[in-house]
Amino acid sequence: MFHKEGQKIIITTFFIVVAIVLAAHFYVDLAWLRISIQVLALILLILILQFFRNPKRLVTPNFDEVLAPVDGKVVVIEEVEESEYFKDKRKQVSIFMSPLNVHVTRYAVSGTVTYSKYHPGKYLVAWHPKSSTENERTTVVLHTPKFGEIGYRQIAGALARRIVNYAEEGEQVAQGQDAGFIKFGSRVDLFLPLDCDIAVKLNQKVVGAKTCIASFRKQDD
Template identity: 75%
Template sequence: MFHREGQKIILFTFLIVAGIILASQFYVNIAWLRWGLQIAAIILLILILQFFRNPTRKTIKNFDEILAPVDGKVVVIEEVEETEFFHEKRRQVSIFMSPINVHVTRYPASGTIQYSKYHPGKYLVAWHPKSSTENERTTVVIRTPKFGDILYRQIAGAMARRIVNYAEEGENVQQGDDAGFIKFGSRVDLLLPLDCAVTVKLNQKVTGAKTCIAAIAVKKDEEQEATD
């Protein structure tokens, strides 16, 4: 299954590949060159299909957990000052997606969209510290039943040139549903409450709509009651 954002690109690539194969078959007399062109064209098609794949995932919805919005590797876990919406300190967890990862963005929690804004910007490499505030990006805030407001930010990378964001203010969304797409290498930041319990580690690989990124922190008195 392929994401709808890739349908035109996949069709265009298929036509180009078919054209290269047919042209080389009839007009290229050197065997090694003909086979080389055909193999290169097929590899290009496979890469495009691989990039726009959209695996079906059954999400077990849980109000007590924030799930990974994308596939990738955790590259940042730190406390930061969020200046666009909250204007206060938040716990940031950033996930870097390489070109071979699934690039579908999924809602990390169920709730109501409070804020959704696109920002044009630069195309620094996605792991650059300033990419969160200077690159092309979208910012989305979800009001959740347990965590309050959480923010996720789609960030374009050096290769990415288009971010697709489906979130609309006032819309009710469900954890794990399709929230958008980032084309060709990128990053997603999660800005969470300071009192939540982050459940992932640096360099850990995560799976969108599957891996728990953070959970409701259990207070010490509740832990004591549980052990009594």
């Protein structure tokens, strides 16, 4: 299954690859060169298909956990001062996605979208410390009735040139539901309450809508 954001690119690439393969077949006499061109064209198509894959992941909403919003590797776990929306200290967990990862963004929790804003910006490499505040990005905040507000930020990287964000203020969303897409290498930051328990470690690989990023202590603990 492929993500709807890749439909135009996949169709365009398919016809380009077919044209290249046919042109090589009819107009390139050297066998090794003809085969090389055809193989490279097919590899390009395979790479595009794998990038836009969108595996179905069934989620049973768990209101005590924050699930990974994307596939990738945990590159930051730290306490930060979040200045755009919360304007207070938060636990930040950042997940870096390589071009080989699934790039679908999924809602980490169930709740109501209270904030959704796009910011144009630079295209620093996604692991750069300033990418969270200087790169092209979108910031989304979800209100959960039980644990308050949780934020996440989609960040474009050096290769990513388009962020797709489906979150609309006032919308009710479910944990694991499709929240957007980031094209070609990027990062997502989670901004969590200080009283949550982080369940992942640096450099750990996580799976969107599957891996628990953090859990919350009961208010009466």
